[in-house]
Amino acid sequence: MSRGWRLRRPRGPVEVASAALVTLAVLVMAARTVTVTAGALIDAWPVLLALATLGGAAALWRVRRAVMGRRRECVRLAALRITLAEFDTMDDRHFECALRDLLVRDGWTARRVGGAGDQAADAIGDHPVLGRIVVQAKHTRVGGKVGSAVMYGVKGTAGPAHRADHAVVVTNGLLTRDAMTWGNRHTVHWVDREKLQRWAEDGSALHELLNLPARPRSNWFKRAA
Structure with a gap:
């Protein structure tokens, strides 16, 4: 039966230094990714704000239309007469x-x-x-x-x-x-x-x-x- 891969502690100064370098590289890449993402969001905030505003306006319009529809229906039913x-x-x-x-x-x-x-x-x-x-x-x-x-x-x-x-x-x-x-x-x-x-x-x-x-x-x- 084959054995699965297992992580082990670095042994010796060379392996410790290599692990430290890999960890440092990962942290640098993560920091760069966060920086790039934040910069993109900052650059795109006017577009995001416009989209959020449009979405909110559309939601308010739907709510207002539903309320007005219910009011019209209530008025119609209040005056309902059938011969x-x-x-x-x-x-x-x-x-x-x-x-x-x-x-x-x-x-x-x-x-x-x-x-x-x-x-x-x-x-x-x-x-x-x-x-x-x-x-x-x-x-x-x-x-x-x-x-x-x-x-x-x-x-x-x-x-x-x-x-x-x-x-x-x-x-x-x-x-x-x-x-x-x-x-x-x-x-x-x-x-x-x-x-x-x-x-x-x-x-x-x-x-x-x-x-x-x-x-x-x-x-x-x-x-x-």
Whole structure:
């Protein structure tokens, strides 16, 4: 087996002098490198300063643009009004996005979650006082009706799956009498065409329209720990 290279102490005056010379040469080269680098930096400082200034200005511009964009969005949402005629022309996805925007207008931090496996939630909003709301959107043709089965589905998932304090079914159509009665009995709120107009077109806040409590009235809606 071959042996690896190992450093050993210099032996004798000649080896000591040679090692000292090598060390001195290395130190001189390192000092020259530092000197050259420092000189180059000194010579290039105007360019480096200009690059740093440009980078800072670009970062500030991006931040300012993002802030202005958020302000414009807040102003747009604060004045958001959507007519029933506009709702009727939407597809399911746009309907869900519109309801999310209306929640944001009313002070909720909301997001759209509709899609495959949404577990009866198309939009979820959080409010510092009112808690969490789950919205199940049912876009129908004009005159279409939503039945009790939708209420059952929302009841079964809003609390256990989404830890919601409030559950709401929203449609641009109508709800059957059984659906409204069942929802009222089991704390599943509903927004039909008439309430949707008051919320979206007239500008009423959803929590005021539905008289949502600051604390859940039913243990079923309490969030899991």
